[in-house]
Amino acid sequence: MSDRDPDTAPPARSHGRKAIRATARPRELITPAPQLHGAWAAHVITLFPDAFPGVLGESLTGRALKDGLWRLDTIDLRRFGIGRHRNVDDTPAGGGAGMVLRADVLGPAIEHAQAQAGAPQPLIYLSPRGRPMDQAMMRDLARGPGATLICGRFEGVDERVLEHYGVQEVSLGDFVMTGGEIAAQALIDATVRLIPGVLGNEASARDESFASGLLEHPQYTRPAVWQGREIPEVLMSGHHGKVAEWRRRLAEEITQERRPDLWAVHEGSENSGD
Numbered sequence: 001m002s003d004r005d006p007d008t009a010p011p012a013r014s015h016g017r018k019a020i021r022a023t024a025r026p027r028e029l030i031t032p033a034p035q036l037h038g039a040w041a042a043h044v045i046t047l048f049p050d051a052f053p054g055v056l057g058e059s060l061t062g063r064a065l066k067d068g069l070w071r072l073d074t075i076d077l078r079r080f081g082i083g084r085h086r087n088v089d090d091t092p093a094g095g096g097a098g099m100v101l102r103a104d105v106l107g108p109a110i111e112h113a114q115a116q117a118g119a120p121q122p123l124i125y126l127s128p129r130g131r132p133m134d135q136a137m138m139r140d141l142a143r144g145p146g147a148t149l150i151c152g153r154f155e156g157v158d159e160r161v162l163e164h165y166g167v168q169e170v171s172l173g174d175f176v177m178t179g180g181e182i183a184a185q186a187l188i189d190a191t192v193r194l195i196p197g198v199l200g201n202e203a204s205a206r207d208e209s210f211a212s213g214l215l216e217h218p219q220y221t222r223p224a225v226w227q228g229r230e231i232p233e234v235l236m237s238g239h240h241g242k243v244a245e246w247r248r249r250l251a252e253e254i255t256q257e258r259r260p261d262l263w264a265v266h267e268g269s270e271n272s273g274d
């Protein structure tokens with residue numbers, strides 16, 4: 001028998017709160033990966049499970065994780081490795097620098113993650129070649145059941161795995177990092193904060209950058225004067241209409257100046273009446 005049979009591989013680590021509900025199968029409550037009924041679930045395949053939850057365990061996302069508003073399972077890729085040393089990589093076919101994650105290691109890990117997820121959910125490989133992350137993508141993901149995220153290392157993964165499982169590639173930006181873990185955490189953070197109940201104040205997500213296609217206006221708080229710089233007078237006026245008008249004007253100016261690409265889309269949608 002294979003020593004990396006997913007059925008015999010140790011189960012994924014789970015973070016967050018257990019769902020407690022009446023069941024005919026009470027053993028469910030003592031498994032290391034309890035099913036949180038209906039909660040958005042991230043299944044992360046990684047060689048570094050200890051990197052999770054990382055910063056996701058802090059502040060609002062951390063509290064929401066403990067409260068069961070979302071769930072995080074890490075799947076240690078090493079456990080699917082081959083042989084006594086549980087090798088996960090090999091040299092690139094055709095030669096060249098570095099190592100590539102093997103299809104016959106990653107494949108069983110993906111199937112294990114999918115079985116654990118139960119219902120189908122997006123399968124994403126964090127990759128510099130992927131579609132750049134944006135707020136629209138996070139909104140779509142937040143509306144779904146969760147995501148299975150593959151964190152690459154070394155030179156990346158065997159292309160056949162991506163083809164075979166129809167994996168989407170998603171990038172954090174036009175730069176190369178040593179692994180996909182930071183990108184996975186960025187994706188999870190940006191998605192989970194859109195799940196109802198995660199942000200203390202739901203208006204924050206409604207008014208922030210990208211929500212209406214614009215970057216956000218400048219923000220200020222006390223003291224009223226700092227290093228000789230004053231808070232713009234209109235913000236201290238108590239006149240809600242004028243404050244809203246000022247914020248809108250500044251959001252437009254900043255977007256136009258910093259992100260002509262966003263501005264062009266925004267102008268197009270305003271003109272078409274969308």
Ligand SMILES: C[S@@+](CC[C@H](N)C(=O)[O-])C[C@H]1O[C@@H](n2cnc3c(N)ncnc32)[C@H](O)[C@@H]1O
Binds near residue numbers: 172
């Ligand atoms: C050193 S990179 C591999 C880069 C790959 N050889 C290339 O040139 O496209 C190792 C891993 O880091 C992750 N990674 C690196 N940069 C990334 C980015 N901008 N967005 C998402 N993941 C990234 C991927 O999971 C990748 O498999």
